[in-house]
Amino acid sequence: MSTSSIQFDRRSFLKVTATTGGGMMLGLSWAASAAEISEAPFMEAMTFNAFVKISPEGVITIMSPNPECGQNIKTAMPMLVAEELDCDWSKVVVEQAGLDSTKYTRQVAGGSGSTPASWKPLRTAGATARQMLISAAAKRWNVSASECSTSNGVVLHTASGKKATYGELATDAAKMEVPKDVPLKAVKDFKIIGQSHKAVDNKKIFTGKQEFGLDFKREGMLIGVVARPPAFGMKIKSVNDSRTKAMPGIKQVIRFGNKVAVLGTSTWEVLKGRERLAIEWEVDTKLESSADHDAKMTELLGKPLEKPQRKDGDALAQFEGAHKIIESKFEAPFLPHAPMEPMNFFADVREDKAELIGPTQNPGSARNAAAQVLGIAPEKVSVMMTRMGGGFGRRLNADFAAEAAEVSKLAKAPVKLMWTREDDMTGGIYRPACHYLYRAALDAQGNVKAIHVRGAGLNVGNPLRENNFPAGAIEHFLAEGHNQQSNITTGPWRAPVHNFLAFAEQSFLDEIAEATGKDPVQLRLDWLAKAEKSPVGNFPYKIDRFRNTIELAAKKANWGKAPAGVFQGFSAYFSFNTYVAQVVEVTLEAGQPKIKRMVCAVDCGVVINPEHAINQIEGGLVDGLGHAMFSNMTFKDGVPEQTNYDSYRVIKMGDTPPVEVYFVENELDPTGLGEPALPPLSAALGNAIFKATGIRLRKQPFSLNGLRNV
Amino acid sequence: MAEITLKVNGTKYKVEAAADTPLLWILRDHLGLTGSKYGCGIGQCGACTVHVNGESMRSCALPVSAVGKAQVITIEGLSKTGEHPVQQAWHEVDVPQCGYCQAGQIMSAAALLKKNPTPSDADINSAMSGNICRCGTYNRIREAIHVAAKKVKS
Numbered sequence: 102m103s104t105s106s107i108q109f110d111r112r113s114f115l116k117v118t119a120t121t122g123g124g125m126m127l128g129l130s131w132a133a134s135a136a137e138i139s140e141a142p143f144m145e146a147m148t149f150n151a152f153v154k155i156s157p158e159g160v161i162t163i164m165s166p167n168p169e170c171g172q173n174i175k176t177a178m179p180m181l182v183a184e185e186l187d188c189d190w191s192k193v194v195v196e197q198a199g200l201d202s203t204k205y206t207r208q209v210a211g212g213s214g215s216t217p218a219s220w221k222p223l224r225t226a227g228a229t230a231r232q233m234l235i236s237a238a239a240k241r242w243n244v245s246a247s248e249c250s251t252s253n254g255v256v257l258h259t260a261s262g263k264k265a266t267y268g269e270l271a272t273d274a275a276k277m278e279v280p281k282d283v284p285l286k287a288v289k290d291f292k293i294i295g296q297s298h299k300a301v302d303n304k305k306i307f308t309g310k311q312e313f314g315l316d317f318k319r320e321g322m323l324i325g326v327v328a329r330p331p332a333f334g335m336k337i338k339s340v341n342d343s344r345t346k347a348m349p350g351i352k353q354v355i356r357f358g359n360k361v362a363v364l365g366t367s368t369w370e371v372l373k374g375r376e377r378l379a380i381e382w383e384v385d386t387k388l389e390s391s392a393d394h395d396a397k398m399t400e401l402l403g404k405p406l407e408k409p410q411r412k413d414g415d416a417l418a419q420f421e422g423a424h425k426i427i428e429s430k431f432e433a434p435f436l437p438h439a440p441m442e443p444m445n446f447f448a449d450v451r452e453d454k455a456e457l458i459g460p461t462q463n464p465g466s467a468r469n470a471a472a473q474v475l476g477i478a479p480e481k482v483s484v485m486m487t488r489m490g491g492g493f494g495r496r497l498n499a500d501f502a503a504e505a506a507e508v509s510k511l512a513k514a515p516v517k518l519m520w521t522r523e524d525d526m527t528g529g530i531y532r533p534a535c536h537y538l539y540r541a542a543l544d545a546q547g548n549v550k551a552i553h554v555r556g557a558g559l560n561v562g563n564p565l566r567e568n569n570f571p572a573g574a575i576e577h578f579l580a581e582g583h584n585q586q587s588n589i590t591t592g593p594w595r596a597p598v599h600n601f602l603a604f605a606e607q608s609f610l611d612e613i614a615e616a617t618g619k620d621p622v623q624l625r626l627d628w629l630a631k632a633e634k635s636p637v638g639n640f641p642y643k644i645d646r647f648r649n650t651i652e653l654a655a656k657k658a659n660w661g662k663a664p665a666g667v668f669q670g671f672s673a674y675f676s677f678n679t680y681v682a683q684v685v686e687v688t689l690e691a692g693q694p695k696i697k698r699m700v701c702a703v704d705c706g707v708v709i710n711p712e713h714a715i716n717q718i719e720g721g722l723v724d725g726l727g728h729a730m731f732s733n734m735t736f737k738d739g740v741p742e743q744t745n746y747d748s749y750r751v752i753k754m755g756d757t758p759p760v761e762v763y764f765v766e767n768e769l770d771p772t773g774l775g776e777p778a779l780p781p782l783s784a785a786l787g788n789a790i791f792k793a794t795g796i797r798l799r800k801q802p803f804s805l806n807g808l809r810n811v
Numbered sequence: 812m813a814e815i816t817l818k819v820n821g822t823k824y825k826v827e828a829a830a831d832t833p834l835l836w837i838l839r840d841h842l843g844l845t846g847s848k849y850g851c852g853i854g855q856c857g858a859c860t861v862h863v864n865g866e867s868m869r870s871c872a873l874p875v876s877a878v879g880k881a882q883v884i885t886i887e888g889l890s891k892t893g894e895h896p897v898q899q900a901w902h903e904v905d906v907p908q909c910g911y912c913q914a915g916q917i918m919s920a921a922a923l924l925k926k927n928p929t930p931s932d933a934d935i936n937s938a939m940s941g942n943i944c945r946c947g948t949y950n951r952i953r954e955a956i957h958v959a960a961k962k963v964k965s
Contacts, residue, residue: 169909170909171907171908171909171910171946172908173908297905299902299905300905300907302910303901303902303905303907304893304902306907306910306913306914307886307893307898307901307902307913307914307917308846308886308887308889308890308892308893308898309844309845309846309847309885309886309887309914310846310887311910312845313848313911315845315848315849316839316845318843318845324840349812367828367832367836367840367841368836368839368840368849369828369829369831369832369833369836369840370829373829439945440909440911440945441848441850441856441858441909441911441912441943441944441945441946442848442850442909442911443849443850488909488910489909489911490848490909490910490911490912491908491909491911491945491946492909493945519849521852522850522851522852522853522856523852712905713905716905716908716948716951717908719947719948719950719951720908720946720947720948721947722947723947723949723950724945724946724947727947745851745852745853745855746850746851746853746855746856746943747853747855751943751945752947752949753940753943753949754935754936754939754940754942754944754949754952754953755936755937755940757947757949757950759950760950
């Protein structure tokens, strides 16, 4: 085996079998392929760098380092490499890399950052390997490398007519010196990027062979569930586990902290074993209810903040002398993430090392949290990512991975800990509940002189994104955000803060347009022009890109020219460096608004894989719609009142209208798409419902307002 | 504990398990058929959908003792190598995001098309109302069912 071959010891997922020829054959059980070759064994691959391996028979393996939670990054990242490698996409096999900080950076599915962060490094990895293949061919043919070119996985020397496939060159090429400063292609020369390619794991998903975290199995492992406090603010008083331990399939019952783990050999037995625990709980800290939360946020909205997050001019003075003041309060509840696959993780903790396998958006954080709870160095913890059944930010947290590690250590056994849906929904880390007060001061001519936003959220950190448009266009702008501590734990939830702030902000802009008799699209364009001509302070958005996106959405939706009986609502929002503008159309059926169409324009720079980008954006709109309409998490004396999909309503197929997606075409570096399409949707919907009904919705979910099946 | 025999994807199995064990956990833990997914445990999300004598059923809420001699088909047994028109259509439309719910969606769709080879949008919405997709790929699922219906027809 050459030194540049795949490291077998680290990859328990490779099925390795000796062949009669003496070489090693690899059946990559996790490999995925653009072609129908993923199950076929192939010869020892030569490693070019952390991303590219090529076997002598021409199979190109590209490593995908980032966690896959449905953003289809496992297809997009390899496309970046393959583009510059100039290979045949149909011969590419994609392999999920595990956590490896020595080879990869930012192995995180979060912040809509995978694509932008990999845009140059991954293309460079492909271009570098290509250059090594060219060098090997030039050396073999005794010609200058500059006379050689590549096409679809073949190196060519036009003058002599010589050609060689990447596979034929792989063994020599992998030994070539690694070139530096390799030039990258111009956007106009892209062949793979910008084309729609099917997701590499499709076939496995459609045949039930794709392994998710919960499907992972290791011989001899125990299956575990954990009893956790039934309310935030409670702790264990006593545990009687005798009835549980008497069950034949139960192997261990372990109390740790305020939790009890039940371990056994089958899921059903451990679930029943947990039911038979007699645990007495007692109040530890305050037991909070939603009514307390609402009262606290209402109180905070009445209080100024000593150090505002942003202060341009003197907004309060403008309100003193205002001809008219518009004022609105917006409310959003806590939300669970409710990914389809509940939390789970496998851990095998030994004396001086630990192996973690499971669904995580942030394997580095899982490693560090496990190392901390185990009291060992992070280098002693390995993490392999499985495909995730959704993330939505929940799996950026490491609580479930660290918990599995802790239980494995205590049990002295490999353990797969699973959370039931109820555990997942009530065991929580939630989108923070948040309220906003928006005010605008108008002069006698209806000009907006000042805008004031005050936010208050529970464990939200900063409830504002204070530099959001229309900051930059308004001379007197004041932004104050309160954070209130709570014992309801919170964490990032798809487009943190933006996911509700955008509703308040973009609904309020619509209210200003209504109050001043302006068209909502024109109002935004006018203010962008103002920010361009006389900018107030700093702002992160680019005016031309924002304008183009707004104009594209308006054009595609035929804004302002809807047929009679069709009511349109508009919203535009900039987050994660991506520009999004949306139009929602509703009609009235028996007095109830019915959504007919959602139109979305996006500027995310170069689009890597259009079909997947559209899918991601469609999902963002549908997600935004579902949560705006239906989803609500409330608490009574610390107890989450919604526990499963029967009491916690998510969007279903019948609620989902057609979605149209359009991209602003440019050649700018790509920005992320996992989050930005979600935030603006609820305002576009609310604004359309206002047009249709005259009812201004300021509290989510809208179902609380008597709207049932929009 | 009881000895239970059942027939899944044409193969007869004998397992030792409590009689009230939901079929889902028999499939996943005992038979190693992990294509059927756990999502809610109360028959609300559809990720565990299988066919029992051709009918679409939620295996998480079906005690194995109630299966008896019925024929159980899981996603692994829907076709030999993924050639079922619904599976093909799912690939053509490139439906999934995370993919976790899709086996259940495909099983529900296959059962629908067997009963109603030319479903309308309303028929599809109704038949698929018990299958949640948290990623929101509903429009693609609906489109893929129409694509599959055309394949079945031809």
